[in-house]
Amino acid sequence: MTTKQAPSTLQKMGLDTPMALALHLPSRYEDETELLTIEEAIHLGRFNSAQTQGVVIRNQVLFRPRRQMIVTIEDETETLNLRFLNFYPSQQKQMAVGVNIRVRGEVREGFQGPEMVHPTVRVVAPDTPLPASLTPVYPASVGVSQTIIRKAVSQALRDPSLQDSLAEFLPKDLMAELLPSHDWPNLQAAITYLHQPPADANTQALLERTHPAWRRVQFEELLAQQISLKRAHAIRRERHAPSFPRAKKQSFEEGLLKVLPFKLTNSQDRVWSEISNDLSQSFPMNRLLQGDVGSGKTVVAALAAARAMDHGYQAAIMAPTEILAEQHYLKMKEWFEPLGVRIAWLSGSLKAKEKRLAQEVIENGQAQLIIGTHALIQENVSFAKLGLAVIDEQHRFGVRQRLEIQQRVGSELFYCHQLMMSATPIPRTLAMTYYADLDVSVIDELPPGRKPIATKVVKASRRDEVIGGLQSWLSKGLQAYWVCPLIEESEVLQLQTAVESFEQLTQALPDFKVGLVHGRLKAEEKAAVMAAFKANEIQLLVATTVIEVGVDVPNAALMVIEHAERFGYAQIHQLRGRVGRGSADSVCILMYAEPLSMAAKERLQTLRETSDGFVIAERDLSLRGPGELLGAKQSGDAMLRFVDLQRDAWLIELAQQAAERLLAEHADLVERHLERWLGSRAEFLKA
Numbered sequence: 001m002t003t004k005q006a007p008s009t010l011q012k013m014g015l016d017t018p019m020a021l022a023l024h025l026p027s028r029y030e031d032e033t034e035l036l037t038i039e040e041a042i043h044l045g046r047f048n049s050a051q052t053q054g055v056v057i058r059n060q061v062l063f064r065p066r067r068q069m070i071v072t073i074e075d076e077t078e079t080l081n082l083r084f085l086n087f088y089p090s091q092q093k094q095m096a097v098g099v100n101i102r103v104r105g106e107v108r109e110g111f112q113g114p115e116m117v118h119p120t121v122r123v124v125a126p127d128t129p130l131p132a133s134l135t136p137v138y139p140a141s142v143g144v145s146q147t148i149i150r151k152a153v154s155q156a157l158r159d160p161s162l163q164d165s166l167a168e169f170l171p172k173d174l175m176a177e178l179l180p181s182h183d184w185p186n187l188q189a190a191i192t193y194l195h196q197p198p199a200d201a202n203t204q205a206l207l208e209r210t211h212p213a214w215r216r217v218q219f220e221e222l223l224a225q226q227i228s229l230k231r232a233h234a235i236r237r238e239r240h241a242p243s244f245p246r247a248k249k250q251s252f253e254e255g256l257l258k259v260l261p262f263k264l265t266n267s268q269d270r271v272w273s274e275i276s277n278d279l280s281q282s283f284p285m286n287r288l289l290q291g292d293v294g295s296g297k298t299v300v301a302a303l304a305a306a307r308a309m310d311h312g313y314q315a316a317i318m319a320p321t322e323i324l325a326e327q328h329y330l331k332m333k334e335w336f337e338p339l340g341v342r343i344a345w346l347s348g349s350l351k352a353k354e355k356r357l358a359q360e361v362i363e364n365g366q367a368q369l370i371i372g373t374h375a376l377i378q379e380n381v382s383f384a385k386l387g388l389a390v391i392d393e394q395h396r397f398g399v400r401q402r403l404e405i406q407q408r409v410g411s412e413l414f415y416c417h418q419l420m421m422s423a424t425p426i427p428r429t430l431a432m433t434y435y436a437d438l439d440v441s442v443i444d445e446l447p448p449g450r451k452p453i454a455t456k457v458v459k460a461s462r463r464d465e466v467i468g469g470l471q472s473w474l475s476k477g478l479q480a481y482w483v484c485p486l487i488e489e490s491e492v493l494q495l496q497t498a499v500e501s502f503e504q505l506t507q508a509l510p511d512f513k514v515g516l517v518h519g520r521l522k523a524e525e526k527a528a529v530m531a532a533f534k535a536n537e538i539q540l541l542v543a544t545t546v547i548e549v550g551v552d553v554p555n556a557a558l559m560v561i562e563h564a565e566r567f568g569y570a571q572i573h574q575l576r577g578r579v580g581r582g583s584a585d586s587v588c589i590l591m592y593a594e595p596l597s598m599a600a601k602e603r604l605q606t607l608r609e610t611s612d613g614f615v616i617a618e619r620d621l622s623l624r625g626p627g628e629l630l631g632a633k634q635s636g637d638a639m640l641r642f643v644d645l646q647r648d649a650w651l652i653e654l655a656q657q658a659a660e661r662l663l664a665e666h667a668d669l670v671e672r673h674l675e676r677w678l679g680s681r682a683e684f685l686k687a
């Protein structure tokens with residue numbers, strides 16, 4: 001097939017080569033291999049799609065109760081009405097009296113006897129043979145009919161070039177060794193089967209994508225992914241980055257360790273030595289630092305920054321929200337300014353002049369440490385000598401954004417070390433696929449003295465009681481958060497609820513100062529409220545989810561979350577991590593309104609029972625799929641089209657082994673396999 005034959009809508013769907021069409025696999029099938037008499041179709045009844053045929057004996061357009069067309073067909077056994085609520089004049093002509101039509105749909109009992117509503121209709125000669133295979137139904141988009149896609153696909157399947165693109169090249173002995181009992185067809189056979197399954201195919205297995213033909217395709221896809229991840233790893237090791245071995249005495253690193261008001265935990269010590277080792281290599285670090293909320297990732301990032309600065313390079317810390325970035329900025333100022341480090345702050349909300357000033361010192365190298373939001377990559381910033389980029393809450397950034405931090409110095413692409421941080425643990429299946437090129441360090445203990453957070457689940461009708469409890473809590477000199485409901489449909493409504501809660505709580509708690517922080521405040525207003533809360537000038541902070549990440553006020557030991565049923569696992573886990581940072585016992589109250597869905601009930605129960613980030617992340621993954629954990633920006637570019645990480649987890653390991661063997665023993669095959677599967681999408685795997 002050539003592209004000039006293909007309608008442009010197909011091209012828009014990316015279906016512009018025989019290979020792309022071959023890999024456009026059906027989402028389900030219709031069984032047109034069987035033809036029932038009208039009587040049999042009626043007998044089959046509702047909820048079963050049936051195919052039957054007959055001659056049109058009547059074709060009327062009614063106007064009551066609304067405009068509609070009723071076509072009556074007949075065979076030697078029975079008659080059947082077909083009802084069309086929307087129809088074109090052409091359809092009226094197509095189904096003229098005397099024409100033989102083949103129809104497909106569910107028969108149900110209508111007012112005038114058995115009928116099919118909006119059946120699929122084809123005009124055929126009565127003796128037209130039935131197809132031998134099931135009819136594929138393809139993922140389509142507006143303006144492309146199934147007929148067009150079916151035709152293009154079956155044409156593509158006959159294209160001689162496909163012989164080559166789908167040729168079997170996995171060494172026989174390799175498969176036999178890795179999976180002795182498999183009954184998978186070869187790739188070409190698998191693809192053909194999936195497009196044109198025989199009438200007696202196991203449709204259940206096809207639909208659930210557990211059929212051996214599916215397995216074969218899924219395996220190939222995972223294999224491509226594993227190979228490219230392994231290659232990306234190798235490529236990274238060949239790139240050059242400045243090497244930062246442990247510096248001599250009188251360094252920022254040493255200075256920082258001296259000014260810290262605490263000792264590193266064993267976990268922090270361990271991850272720091274892993275990172276320190278990476279930094280001393282001459283290829284770029286690509287490491288994820290994972291640690292539950294409050295585990296103390298920031299200081300590890302600061303140590304890494306100190307190391308880069310000790311070698312005369314700049315370090316940048318990027319965070320996804322202004323509040324979080326600002327917290328980092330304040331922390332870094334506290335730790336590094338006494339050591340004489342020059343710190344620059346860059347965020348989208350800076351005034352043009354301040355921004356220009358910041359960009360200037362970043363560009364001329366006066367700024368050694370740069371803290372900011374997305375602005376760091378968006379505002380056309382060029383770094384004089386960036387040696388390390390720390391990306392906090394990395395899952396909130398897309399792959400592309402992470403790639404963008406690599407900078408150009410002159411005409412040379414410059415690779416800096418990258419440290420990503422996340423409080424959301426990566427489930428094993430994701431770690432083995434999307435993140436396989438990341439080295440991972442885990443902080444698996446909290447700083448000493450932390451008390452576990454008691455989580456309580458409380459009905460909203462007990463709000464007054466909760467406020468009463470809040471009062472005695474605040475009387476002990478502790479502080480609290482009141483988190484307002486998330487209203488995804490309307491930011492205005494969300495704000496309104498927050499203001500209402502704020503007013504109610506201000507009235508109910510006259511002895512205390514209540515503050516309000518939400519997304520609509522200007523950055524400096526937000527900062528002022530946060531600073532007042534931190535200084536205990538505000539005792540109760542009413543907030544929308546802007547406090548979700550990174551806020552650190554140890555004296556705040558109580559958190560109330562209103563309409564907790566509207567929040568997801570990760571959000572509550574993150575929010576809850578704002579308390580339990582001081583020496584007092586901490587409590588998180590999840591208030592919910594009824595009725596509670598099954599899912600919400602289970603979620604709240606799990607959150608009450610565990611604060612283990614790994615357990616919560618696994619639940620989250622099974623609920624929402626990997627897209628969200630990977631970050632919104634990435635999910636649209638899902639690399640795995642046919643694999644479901646939950647359902648097909650066992651295949652990942654197999655693909656990993658096969659990838660290793662292929663790279664070691666059959667390097668020649670690797671290129672072809674990647675080209676076949678990834679084409680232009682390969683770039684995403686290099687992040």
Ligand code: ADP
Pocket residue numbers: 262263264265268291292293294295296297298299423447448550552581
């Ligand atoms: P997160 O991992 O969520 O980013 P932070 O880095 O904000 O956590 O640390 C949470 C709190 O714990 C901060 O107040 C920080 O100063 C404190 N902290 C970090 N490490 C230690 C430690 N080893 N001992 C005591 N407190 C620590």
Ligand code: MG
Pocket residue numbers: 297298392550
């Ligand atoms: Mg943090």
